Amino acid sequence: MFRHIVLLRWVDEATEDQKAAVVAGLETLPANIPEIKNYVIGTDAKINEGNSDLGIVADFDSADDYVVYRDHPVHLKVVADFIKPILAGRAAVQFPLG
């Protein structure tokens, strides 16, 4: 298995509707991109100061399948339509699992 993790931070002006639209958009991806084997989306619980706002953990059979997801037009449309307009910061890693 191969894991992709991304943490996103929103601009201060981002509305709750905009943040919810990101989650709703991401939730459509597993049905559209069969290479996704497991997909976890989490909104930060605000226990700690200075955290990111949203975390995504996506698991694939291989690094190649991750790249299919990364470059998939349905994914890129969610990024362009919902994420980019409110994005203040992004951190990511990919690594083999287990």
Add this chain to the structure above:
Amino acid sequence: MFRHIVLLRWVDEATEDQKAAVVAGLETLPANIPEIKNYVIGTDAKINEGNSDLGIVADFDSADDYVVYRDHPVHLKVVADFIKPILAGRAAVQFPLG
């Protein structure tokens, strides 16, 4: 379940030995902190430019158990001894799972 994710970025001067010492230090934590229910450590596969260098996904029964981990002296010693000396950047989220 409750998930903690942290992505770390190292300074350019960090040596391979220093990076390996972080992983070795983190790998001791599940045996020392029974609140950790699942612990995944991954070194970035360098598929994408601009990524972080190390990712950690830690799962707990509850947010309270995460806080036990966060503040545990064995964890804080790994942070102080191995992570802080080479840390260039950090992003984190915590959220309920499922």
